[in-house]
Amino acid sequence: MDQIATRPSFGPPPESEYIYENWEILARQWYPVARQDEVSAKPFAAVLLDIPLVLLRNSAGILIARNACPHRGVPLSMGQLVQDELVCAYHGLAFNAAGQCVRIPSQPSYKGSAKLGLKTFPAIEHLGLIWTCLLPEGEPVLPDMPEWNDPAYETILPPWLDIAGAPGRQLEGFIDVAHFAFVHDKAFADPENTVVPAYETNVTETGLHTDYYSDISNYPKALQHLAPPDFRWLRAFTIYKPYCAKLTVHFPGEQRYHILNCASPVSTRKTRLFVPIARNFDTLGSVESVLAFNAQIFAEDAAMVETQRPITLDPRVSEEEHFAADRTSVTYRRVLKQMGLTQA
Numbered sequence: 001m002d003q004i005a006t007r008p009s010f011g012p013p014p015e016s017e018y019i020y021e022n023w024e025i026l027a028r029q030w031y032p033v034a035r036q037d038e039v040s041a042k043p044f045a046a047v048l049l050d051i052p053l054v055l056l057r058n059s060a061g062i063l064i065a066r067n068a069c070p071h072r073g074v075p076l077s078m079g080q081l082v083q084d085e086l087v088c089a090y091h092g093l094a095f096n097a098a099g100q101c102v103r104i105p106s107q108p109s110y111k112g113s114a115k116l117g118l119k120t121f122p123a124i125e126h127l128g129l130i131w132t133c134l135l136p137e138g139e140p141v142l143p144d145m146p147e148w149n150d151p152a153y154e155t156i157l158p159p160w161l162d163i164a165g166a167p168g169r170q171l172e173g174f175i176d177v178a179h180f181a182f183v184h185d186k187a188f189a190d191p192e193n194t195v196v197p198a199y200e201t202n203v204t205e206t207g208l209h210t211d212y213y214s215d216i217s218n219y220p221k222a223l224q225h226l227a228p229p230d231f232r233w234l235r236a237f238t239i240y241k242p243y244c245a246k247l248t249v250h251f252p253g254e255q256r257y258h259i260l261n262c263a264s265p266v267s268t269r270k271t272r273l274f275v276p277i278a279r280n281f282d283t284l285g286s287v288e289s290v291l292a293f294n295a296q297i298f299a300e301d302a303a304m305v306e307t308q309r310p311i312t313l314d315p316r317v318s319e320e321e322h323f324a325a326d327r328t329s330v331t332y333r334r335v336l337k338q339m340g341l342t343q344a
């Protein structure tokens with residue numbers, strides 16, 4: 001009997017089986033991998049583009065390293081920080097703030113070779129999040145939201161949301177304006193108001209920009225009386241390629257609501273979504289009600305993204321058809337294609 005054929009199954013293949021076709025292009029970009037308040041002396045595990053990472057805060061700042069001990073590959077997130085040294089849970093190897101091995105308990109006289117140094121990555125704290133890049137080159141390019149540091153604004157950082165879908169699909173859903181009447185009819189949209197008025201999209205240095213005017217309220221259903229009946233809502237979308245988009249909703253008067261959709265690519269088919277929010281008004285109610293409204297909308301969107309097939313988006317070719325309402329999505333696909341992506 002064929003021994004290989006009778007080996008027991010150990011479940012689905014590891015994520016590395018699905019490694020990105022465009023890993024190097026994507027690995028040169030910066031992404032958020034944790035909230036600032038999640039990273040402390042206690043090691044925190046994250047995954048970016050199929051690479052497991054460990055994050056912690058030590059005397060030198062934030063350490064981000066590959067989450068596998070160079071000795072025998074146990075996750076360093078299982079270890080602990082002892083006197084500023086990260087100590088592995090398996091054989092107690094200790095790594096200093098720079099990631100160098102400084103102690104091998106089983107052989108104290110030996111400090112190990114360079115092979116035992118941790119593979120580290122840069123860290124930037126920005127918009128309440130920790131950002132990193134797996135293949136850094138040149139000046140870091142990060143999306144901007146100046147309102148985050150403007151005292152006229154209140155900032156809100158909802159918990160991140162894990163989505164079993166591709167980051168390109170998620171981002172495309174965030175900039176899509178034709179689904180409101182169908183997906184968000186209970187949250188804010190009108191199921192009868194389905195037509196998307198014509199709008200323009202322009203390619204920019206960071207990706208693209210769309211100003212979308214319509215009469216679809218952005219207030220939750222219970223608060224829609226707060227806007228004049230004939231109010232024209234402006235939703236301004238700015239994309240920071242490949243997977244970030246900022247939406248500014250112009251509420252009546254000078255009220256502005258900014259939300260940054262950062263789709264962090266865990267793998268080809270998993271996305272960790274971070275959404276820093278800044279608002280200069282409180283007619284939407286308490287922070288708790290904003291969090292609940294936001295969670296409802298993103299859950300409604302995730303239900304679509306997680307079922308789309310094919311799972312990933314190929315910006316070069318598509319059997320999918322586009323309409324005028326999809327102008328922003330079509331331009332987004334063009335931007336991805338220009339980056340050289342074949343899978344997003």
Ligand code: FES
Pocket residue numbers: 069070071072073074088089090091092093
């Ligand atoms: S695997 Fe980390 S010390 Fe051996």
Ligand SMILES: [Fe+2]
Pocket residue numbers: 173174179183184297301
């Ligand atoms: Fe949506």
